[in-house]
Amino acid sequence: MDDILRIEGLTKAFGGVVAVRELDLDIQECQVTAIIGPNGAGKTTLFNLIAGVFPPTRGRIIFQGRDLKGMPDYRRAGMGIGRTFQDVRLFGNMSVLENVMVGLHLKGKSGMLDAAFHWPGARREEENVRLTAINTLNLVGLGRKADMKAGELTFGQQKLVAVARAVAPQPRLIMLDEPAAGSNALERMEISDLVKRIVEMKITVLLVEHDMRFVMGTAQRVVVLDGGVRIADGTPGQVQSDKRVIAAYLGEPEARA
């Protein structure tokens, strides 16, 4: 299988704290790769580097054969890199549907003047975007909440809207930062199913998750970070029995649920 993403010698230092250190990583297309590791291991920082939130201190990120150096985050979205945030970040004052429609921003072209003068093309585009957004909401099982304010949903539902918002434009790669955190066992199973359906849409998934059972049931490959360094990499089974992993992560006084 092809590598959709290649990371070479990636390093990010925040002042004295080195969050990611000399990381080499290849991500294969159309599979689920889980990034796990204890708190502060650098998982979210890795996502932020790939998404272009801030530049790396050193190293390269190559996406579909193209070096992303210097490319701002909103342009990386256009390249097909989508993400969710650990702290959700929905647009709380907008409806659930509108949140997903913002996800389709780059699928539309109409600007201020089109809207001001009601160009017919803009209206057609708007209808298409609305339909795609509704379909995506149905995919995550929230079609009936479309008109609710996003801020009024439960935390679990908000996380699903965030996934829908990122999936809607059909990115090539989607990064989910703790999609199941704060969800109950039933919801976690639903989210795991959802992740599998996303991969079936030919979208490569990178996900961070602390819940081991979720990771083992969802990912084909598990990469373990500790102190910004990769300490293990393999199938869920291999990683689970790795001594260093058990020491660094699973062996933590009762790994977080």
Next chain:
Amino acid sequence: MVLALVRRRPKQLAIAALIVVLAIVPFLGNAYYTSVLIIIGINAMVAVGLCLLMGYTGQVSLGHAAFYGLGAYISAVLSRTYHVNPWLAMLAAVVATTAFAFAVGFPIFRLRGNYLAMATLGLGIILWILFREVDSITGGPSGLSGVPYLSIAGFNFSSDFRFYYLVWGFCIAIMVISESIVASRMGRAMRAVHGSESAAQSLGVNAAVVKVKVLALSAAYAAVAGSLFTYYLTFVSPQPFDFLFSVQLVVMAVVGGLASIWGAVFGAGAIRVLSEVLHPFGELDVVVFGLLLMVVMILTPQGLVRGIADLWHRFVSVRLAPTR
């Protein structure tokens, strides 16, 4: 029947009611009401633009009087000093002010929060000083008189009666355009930037460009308003474009509930009426505006209009509960 209509179509009904009321006022024959409503209409255009910028996009501006003044001065100078057709002068004023907003927008929106507030404040003060000090062009503190009237094919907008309809025609057009923008792809991007800039960018929204475009649009509105203002008075001077007016504009938007175009128009009306009432007490109005701003922010952060609308909704839904 009527209540059912009110419940189902509140916005359309409100627009119709506003148009009817506005259309009737000049026929009451009270010149004072007409002139106050002209000023309200002019202020409302600026307030609507500020509402798009502050309420919808989440970017503060404490210098919006600058764009208003720039529009007024460009129209006045071109039409009076250079004898350009007043409509063309107004068009030039809008284009130039919009371009100016684009130019200052990119550096200014590198700043956030308090720094952005300070920079826009500075912009307002700098332009105000230029209006006062560049005597040779602006006429200095005493301004320029003899600005021509607007006219269409010999029909002069020289009376309050005529000007009133011109102003409110522009104002309603601006309101309708703004409502469409807010509901569109662009409007969603604006509200997304307000909600979470990082999330918006992760979805491909270039936040800096969105902010600058909204600033430019609001500057265009302000330039239309400023031009109309100068053609109404056939005079221009620095005083109406001072810092106090920038603050008043913010109060208008806040009283109206920030993220509400209707609210901004209502806010413009309320603040204007209030300053008319307070006029005999001189500088006292500044104090009252400050207090009003604080009280509204504390009691109904969503603005007076929303507060009243909530009460109204409660009333309507109680009255009509059985028919549902």
